[in-house]
Amino acid sequence: MYTALYRRFRPSNFDEVVGQDAIVRALRNQVKHNMISHAYLFTGSRGTGKTSMAKIFAKAVNCMEPVDGNPCGHCRNCQSMANGDSLDMIEIDAASNNGVNNIRELREDVKYPPSTGKYRVYIIDEVHMLSQGAFNALLKTLEEPPSYIIFILATTDPQKVPVTISSRCQRYDFKRIPVNSIVNKLMDIARSVGIDLKADAAMLIARKAEGAMRDALSILDECISFSGKTITRENVLDALGITGEDSLIELLTSLEQKDSSRCIDVIDREYMNGKDPAQITRDLLGLLRDLLFMKTVNNSKAKLDLPDSEYESLTQLASSMDTKEIVKIIDALSATEHYLRYSAQPLIVLETALIKLCMAMDEKTEAEGVTTPVPQRASAAKSKEAGVKQESRALKQGSVPKVEREDVLENKADLGDNDSNKTYNAVKEAWPHILSAVKQKSMVLYAYLSEGVLSEKSNETIRLVYKSDGAFFREEMEKPENKEIVENTIKEITGLNAKIECIIEEENQEEDEFLTKVYKVFDGVEIKVMKE
Structure with missing residues (x-):
C-alpha cells in the first residue's frame, strides 16, 4: 500500500x-x-x-x-x-x-x-x-x-x-515555515524518490503551501500523480487549478489600461481551461498583494520569494500603477470574492466586477484635473435638477467631486416649508455626494449602499429598500458599524441627524396594497397619508 x-x-x-x-x-x-x-x-x-x-x-x-x-x-x-x-x-x-x-x-x-x-x-x-x-x-x-x-x-x-x-x-x-526552507526540503525529498522537480515548480508549491510543510508534501504527492517523473511549473498550475502568473499579469495590465474586452478574454480563457472564478479572484488578490508589497515595503524582493522573471514583470507593472489604485482594486475584488460564495453564476459576477473596475478607472482618468461643478443655489427647479443629474453622472463615472456642506445646506433650505419630509428631501438632494463620501471610506460599504433604493419614511428616518434577492445586502447594512458610518456621513454633508432603516421590497408591499384599496374606495376624494 x-x-x-x-x-x-x-x-x-x-x-x-x-x-x-x-x-x-x-x-x-x-x-x-x-x-x-x-x-x-x-x-x-x-x-x-x-x-x-x-x-x-x-x-x-x-x-x-x-x-x-x-x-x-x-x-x-x-x-x-x-x-x-x-x-x-x-x-x-x-x-x-x-x-x-x-x-x-x-x-x-x-x-x-x-x-x-x-x-x-x-x-x-x-x-x-x-x-x-x-x-x-x-x-x-x-x-x-x-x-x-x-x-x-x-x-x-x-x-x-x-x-x-x-x-x-x-x-x-x-511559526510558518519559510518558503526557501520548504523548497530545499521538497528538492531533497524529490531526489530521494527519483522525481525531477524543477526549481520554479518547487517554489510555486512552497508558496501555495503557505508555510505548512505537510501541505507542501501533499501538493507534491498530487503533482507526482498528475505528472509522473518530471514536474514543471505548468504541471503544478494544471494539477492545482491555479491561474498562471502570466495570465494574472495580463489581467492586471488590462485593468490598468482600462481594456475591458481583453479582461473578459482572459477570464473566459482561464474559465474554459477549468479555472474556478473564485480561485481566479483569490489568485488575483494574491498578486495584487505582492504589488502592494513592492510599492510600500523596502527590500521587497527578499521578502516576497518570487522567481526573478516574475519579479521583473511585477516591477514593470507596479511602476505603472498607483498605490491608491491597487488598494481600490483589492477592496473591490475582496467584495467580489464574498459575493462569489453565494452566487449561482460566479463567472458573470467576476466579469461584471472587472468591467466596473475598467469603467471606473477609465472615467477617473478622464476626470483628472477637471473639477465637476456642484449645483449652486438657484431659484429655478430645472437648474437644480440639472445640477443633481450632472453630479450623478460624475459619480457613476468614478470622479469624486468636492462637496461643501454649505452648498448642501443651501439646497436643503430651498426645499420649502410645504415639504412633508424635509430630512428625506435634503438627503435625496445630497445622495450622490453621500454615496461619493461613503465610497472614499469603504468600497465594500458603497457596494452595499448602492444596491438599495432611497425611500421616504419619516422626518427622522431614511428608508433603504432592497429587492427580494438583496437580503444579504440588507443584512450587511443593518450592522451597527455600517449604519454608523452612513449616518455620520449624512450628518457631515447635510448637518441632519438622520437614521437609516433597511427593508426588503416585500415589506413595503402590504402598505402599498392597503393604500391602493383605500384610494379605490374613496375615488375622487383627496386623501392625505400621515406617516409616523
Whole structure:
C-alpha cells in the first residue's frame, strides 16, 4: 500500500525538523540537562510540525541512549514508538474525545507507571476542541500529575484554551515555515524518490503551501500523480487549478489600461481551461498583494520569494500603477470574492466586477484635473435638477467631486416649508455626494449602499429598500458599524441627524396594497397619508 509523502518523510529526530530552530534548541537542551517539564502547549497553524515535534520529544525523553538530546532511533523504546505500538506514548484526538468522561478515563489511566520507558507521554491533539467540563476535569491532573507523566497539548487555536490550562504549561509557538526552507526540503525529498522537480515548480508549491510543510508534501504527492517523473511549473498550475502568473499579469495590465474586452478574454480563457472564478479572484488578490508589497515595503524582493522573471514583470507593472489604485482594486475584488460564495453564476459576477473596475478607472482618468461643478443655489427647479443629474453622472463615472456642506445646506433650505419630509428631501438632494463620501471610506460599504433604493419614511428616518434577492445586502447594512458610518456621513454633508432603516421590497408591499384599496374606495376624494 502506498504511503503518503508527508507520512513517509515525517521527521524522526530533532535534526530533521524544518523551520523551528528555536523550539528544537529549547527541547533538546531540556533533554540534555534533564529539565523536563510536566506539561507543554504547542501552538501554530496547520502543518508546521506540532505533532511531529511532540512525538520526537516523547522518544527523546524515553530514549535509552540519547545523542546530544536527540533520540537514537535504534533502542527498543525508540523503535516501539516509531512503530506506534508503545504503551508509553498515548496520542489522543480531542476533536472526537472531548467529553468529561474521556478526561475522567485519562485521569484514571495516569495512575499507572510507564511500562518500559522513564515517562508516559500523553499527546492531546487539537486540545481547544475539549468542552469546558473536560477542561475543568483535566485541570487538577495537569497541575499536579505524577512524576512520570508528561502532557503535550497541541492546538491551532490557542485563544480557545482556557488561561487556567495554558498558564500551567510551557508554551511554544510554531511559526510558518519559510518558503526557501520548504523548497530545499521538497528538492531533497524529490531526489530521494527519483522525481525531477524543477526549481520554479518547487517554489510555486512552497508558496501555495503557505508555510505548512505537510501541505507542501501533499501538493507534491498530487503533482507526482498528475505528472509522473518530471514536474514543471505548468504541471503544478494544471494539477492545482491555479491561474498562471502570466495570465494574472495580463489581467492586471488590462485593468490598468482600462481594456475591458481583453479582461473578459482572459477570464473566459482561464474559465474554459477549468479555472474556478473564485480561485481566479483569490489568485488575483494574491498578486495584487505582492504589488502592494513592492510599492510600500523596502527590500521587497527578499521578502516576497518570487522567481526573478516574475519579479521583473511585477516591477514593470507596479511602476505603472498607483498605490491608491491597487488598494481600490483589492477592496473591490475582496467584495467580489464574498459575493462569489453565494452566487449561482460566479463567472458573470467576476466579469461584471472587472468591467466596473475598467469603467471606473477609465472615467477617473478622464476626470483628472477637471473639477465637476456642484449645483449652486438657484431659484429655478430645472437648474437644480440639472445640477443633481450632472453630479450623478460624475459619480457613476468614478470622479469624486468636492462637496461643501454649505452648498448642501443651501439646497436643503430651498426645499420649502410645504415639504412633508424635509430630512428625506435634503438627503435625496445630497445622495450622490453621500454615496461619493461613503465610497472614499469603504468600497465594500458603497457596494452595499448602492444596491438599495432611497425611500421616504419619516422626518427622522431614511428608508433603504432592497429587492427580494438583496437580503444579504440588507443584512450587511443593518450592522451597527455600517449604519454608523452612513449616518455620520449624512450628518457631515447635510448637518441632519438622520437614521437609516433597511427593508426588503416585500415589506413595503402590504402598505402599498392597503393604500391602493383605500384610494379605490374613496375615488375622487383627496386623501392625505400621515406617516409616523
